[in-house]
Amino acid sequence: MPRESWPSSDPCGSNLQEDHQGGVSMQRLRQHSFERVKFDDSHSMHLHTRPPGPSRSVAVFIHGLNGSGYGTWKAWPAYVFDGHDDSPPMDVAIYDYPSLLRATLRLRRGANIDVQAEQLAEHLKELSNEYQEIYLIAHSLGGLVAEAAVTIYLRGLLARDEKCIPVSPIAAMFMMASPLKGTGKALLLLSFFSDVRRLRLLSQDQAKYGDFFHSYVQIQCLASEGRYRFIVPRYSAVATHDLAVSATSATDGLPEDQRRYFTGTHFSVVKPTGPSAPQHSWVLQSIKDVQEMRTQWHRNAKQKRLASVLEESSSSEFFVTQFEGEYRDVDWDVIYNTVRTESSTSYVAVVDYAHVKAGTKVDLRIAVNRSSGVMAGAEAAKKVVVDAIDAVKIGVATSAGVCSVGENHAEAVSEVRKWLPPEQVNKVYVSGAGNEADIGPVLKKWIDALVHRHPLRQSAQTQQRLLQLSYDPYEEAEEL
Structure with missing residues (x-):
């Protein structure tokens, strides 16, 4: 999205810009450090960014029943915006909507979740024009609003492009004490409030959004969509002393390793006491896991595109490598x-x-083993070498390389050379590496030798096909 000029600073020292799209209004705040700005009736989201503009990722905070944009979270958005230790700063968006008592002050019977979800979905669509990754952090009822909004957003993607990739800008969802299956406690409150009725166990209104996730969204942090259409990992935080939402409802259908239990109440679970608080550290680590997963998905997709070109071309126009280790590492x-x-x-x-x-x-064919295993005559250390030699001998591989890793790698290299049949000596590279950091240069030297030996091996036709492969934003981060 083109960047516009920024108006003069507000009293908090932030530059403001308003965007209006279909009745949805977002206020942008360009800040060097996180500063709260009071919501007014014309804005439902505040986007906090640093000069000169948006980063790669944004965290969207969505409060729960009777909560408020900033009050629900205390200092948590600031921890995310300012960064901590090895976690870089991230842009932050705060979504605010009236519910329960706040809604009654506006003569409403609670929040209209469907309307709020539509509005949030519009914000997500707008943010997706600027950010590669959008992480939603939602508390209680906010989790249901987030689930509905993401459903609307993903349905919109399919409507616009049936071939849209499974990894959308919606990177992950963090449901903080959210009643995914409702809560019986809601029955104790007045049914006058529409948002309270939405919290009831097995709410039919909310089920339509949950059914979409069940049918179309891979919620595990896996680099494969499997039978699903989208990949949106969903994480759940459970408060050990939560009197409003049960652990069963808060974790419904979620993988065990994407659930986390925190000591605290329904309200304190979203108020970390500092940048090192467990819930903040958990979210940051989970974000790193998601980023690695998304990078792997794009890497796999790139390989599939290359393989598709390979099927249409002569296989001699590509270099094919195969890796085997003494053990899985x-x-x-x-x-x-x-x-x-x-x-x-x-x-x-x-x-x-x-x-x-x-x-x-x-x-x-590349084989890596441990020097200690070679010198000890370990069967696993020798097997990867023998398999590589056999691959060359029977013609399924043109050449092979063996790298022994460890302090005594020089002795191991001498030992490996004794395993080579005379006719295979010139077809097998044998090198050593003192530690894991030295493996890369060894492998690169072997592969570069192949690539540079035949610089014209790639035909002009196939070269053009490769250059036309669509660029993905993760490729640069992966390769540079």
Whole structure:
């Protein structure tokens, strides 16, 4: 969205700008540090950003029954906006709507959740023009408003583009003591209030939004949509002394590892006492998990696009690598995939074997083992080497590389060379690495040797297809 000039500063030292779209009004506040600004009748959301403009991510706070935009959270939005330790600052949006007693002061019978959800959905649509990731942090009734708004937003995406990707700008939802299945406590309150009726157990009005999530949204933090249409991880916070919402209702249908129990009441759970408070740390760590998941999804999607090009072209126009470790180690996998991605150029793509057609010949089979295992004669350490040699011997791989990692890697390299048949000596790289940090340069040297040996291997036609592959915002973060 084009950036407009900013009006003069308000009394809090913030520059203000108003956006009006279809009756929905957002007030923008450009601030160096988080400052509250009182809501007026013409705005329902405040967006706090830093000069010179929006960052990659924004956290949207949505209060609950009888709450208020800022009062419900105390200092929590400031902790998010200002950043803490290794967590960078994040833009913050505060959504405010009248409910319960606040609504009666305006002669209303509580909040109209459907209207509030429509309004919030409009804000989300507007924010999605500026942010790659939108994280919703919602308390109590606010969780139901958020669920309804995200449903409306995602349905709108499908209506505009049936082929929209599963990873939308809605990155994740944090439901703080939200009655996903309603609460019996609501029956004790006056049914005069429409928002109280919405909180009742098995509310039919709210079920229509919950059914959408059940049918269309992958709520687990997984880099695959599976049978679902969208990926929106949903997390739940439960207060141990919550007298309003039961743990069963607050965690309904959510994965065990995306639930968290905090000592406190229904209201204190959304008022962390400092930047190191457990609920704040949990949200920040979960955001990191979501970002890693989204990056992995985009990486997988990129590989699928490359594989699609490969199926239409000669496989000799691509370099295919395959990685095997003595044991499964996520750090080794990350090192391998990072090096492989960085080694891809505009004229050649280095594609992992998992993303090509079965039976495609491997250009480089990579085996990594521990030096200690090699010197001890461990079967697992030797097996990955033998498998790589056999792959070259039977012709399913053109070459292989063996890297032994550890303090005694020099001795391990000498030992591995003894395992090579004479006819395979010139087809297998054997190198050592003192520690995990040294594995990357070794693998990069092998792969670069292949890429630079045949710089014209990529045909002009396939090169053009690769250059036309759509850019994704995570590619830069992944590769630079």
